[in-house]
Amino acid sequence: MRIVLLGAPGSGKGTQAKMMAEAYRVPQISTGDILRKAVADKTEVGKKVAAMMDAGELVSDRIVIDAVTDQLRSSDSRRGFVLDGFPRTIPQAQELDTRLGWMGRPVQLVLHFLVDNKVLIKRVINRMSCANCGAIYNKQSSPPKKKGVCDQCGSKKLVSRTDDSEKTMRSRLEAYDQDTAPLISYYRAQHKLRSIPARSSMAHIFDAICDVVDTEIRPMEKKIVVIEEPVKIKIKKADPEVVDQATTKKKTGKKATAKKVTKKAAKKTAAKKVTKKAPVKKAAKKTAAKKVTKKASKRK
Numbered sequence: 001m002r003i004v005l006l007g008a009p010g011s012g013k014g015t016q017a018k019m020m021a022e023a024y025r026v027p028q029i030s031t032g033d034i035l036r037k038a039v040a041d042k043t044e045v046g047k048k049v050a051a052m053m054d055a056g057e058l059v060s061d062r063i064v065i066d067a068v069t070d071q072l073r074s075s076d077s078r079r080g081f082v083l084d085g086f087p088r089t090i091p092q093a094q095e096l097d098t099r100l101g102w103m104g105r106p107v108q109l110v111l112h113f114l115v116d117n118k119v120l121i122k123r124v125i126n127r128m129s130c131a132n133c134g135a136i137y138n139k140q141s142s143p144p145k146k147k148g149v150c151d152q153c154g155s156k157k158l159v160s161r162t163d164d165s166e167k168t169m170r171s172r173l174e175a176y177d178q179d180t181a182p183l184i185s186y187y188r189a190q191h192k193l194r195s196i197p198a199r200s201s202m203a204h205i206f207d208a209i210c211d212v213v214d215t216e217i218r219p220m221e222k223k224i225v226v227i228e229e230p231v232k233i234k235i236k237k238a239d240p241e242v243v244d245q246a247t248t249k250k251k252t253g254k255k256a257t258a259k260k261v262t263k264k265a266a267k268k269t270a271a272k273k274v275t276k277k278a279p280v281k282k283a284a285k286k287t288a289a290k291k292v293t294k295k296a297s298k299r300k
Contacts, residue, residue: 001024001026001079001080001081001082001108001109001213001217002080002081002100002105002106002107002108002109003020003080003081003082003083003107003108003109003110003111003213004083004086004087004107004109004110004111004187005017005082005083005084005085005110005111005113006110006111006112006113006180006183006184006187006193007112007113007114007115007198008113008115008117008120008173008176008180009120009124009169009172009173009176010115010120010121010123010124010127010169011113011115011120011198012113012115012123012198012202012205013084013085013113014030014084014085014136015136015202016113016202016205016206016209017030017082017084019202019206020082020206020209020213021082023206023210024080024082024213025079026077026079026080026081026082027071027076027077027081027082028081028082028084029068029071029072029077029081029082029083029084029086030084030085030086031064031067031068031085031086032085034067034068034071035049035059035064035067038067038070039053043070045063045066045067045070048063049063049067061089061091061092061095064086064092065092065095065096065099068083068086068096069099072099072100072103072105073103083107087183088179088180089179089180089182089183090182090183090186093183093186093187107187107192108192108216108217109192109194109212109213109216109217110183110187110192110193110194111194111196111209111212112184112187112193112194112195112196113196113198113205114195114196114197114198114199115198115199116199117173119199120169120173121166121169121170121173122140123138123141124164124166124169125164125165125166125169126138126139126140126141127139127160127161127164128158128159128160129158129159129160129161130150130152130153130155130157130158131155131157131158131159132150132153132155132157133150133152133153133155135150135151135152135153137158141201142201142202144158194212194216196208196209196212
């Protein structure tokens with residue numbers, strides 16, 4: 001499965017991407033995580049990213065797409081992937097399509113998370129995450145079971161991001177509408193866009209995602225398996241048994257026809273012989289009758 005998650009900041013892409021990665025056993029690919037890992041591993045891409053960050057520059061599209069492509073080519077992504085927060089612009093989406101086309105692994109589905117801006121602002125203001133494992137919570141809608149303690153790792157370091165304010169959120173939404181929202185039309189034109197209502201609980205949203213994925217992708221894989229069988233049958237291979245049977249049938253048909261013709265010819269010949277014999281017998285009777293008549297006249 002090769003899926004892109006598309007949605008405004010705070011729509012729940014990151015949370016759902018982690019749940020999908022665990023359920024479908026495919027990696028969650030986030031550009032932020034990829035770039036941080038590249039910098040930590042000191043790869044060629046990581047060195048370029050570090051230099052740009054040190055200079056206070058934005059990471060270019062070319063470097064981002066190179067980092068994403070490296071991850072997509074790795075063995076971890078062999079079964080598929082969930083792209084979280086990438087692509088962000090139409091040029092990035094076009095470049096991604098090109099590179100995935102080279103690999104023969106195009107995007108199958110794009111899940112668009114539908115949430116009102118008012119709901120998003122409320123979510124972000126009340127959002128907090130675990131500094132240890134990255135688990136995300138919401139003070140109102142999805143708080144941890146025990147206040148101040150992470151459900152997953154037990155850490156007490158639940159913090160809010162410095163940019164999770166209403167003012168910052170509004171500016172981020174404006175940037176999303178300008179740069180990323182056009183991707184909705186881009187993927188809709190490819191017939192890959194599916195909308196996911198994302199206002200309910202995480203569990204309900206995840207159920208909606210699974211319904212779409214199981215309906216759209218898994219049946220497609222089954223159909224591909226079924227289609228392969230007739231293709232194999234169409235391959236011309238020398239099968240002596242089949243050839244012999246076909247030849248035998250043809251030969252048998254010809255012999256049977258010949259026998260039928262022979263029988264008909266024999267009947268006609270027999271009929272002719274009977275016809276020829278019949279006049280001979282009649283002539284013999286006439287001759288015998290004449291002889292009897294002559295003998296009778298001599299006696300008189």
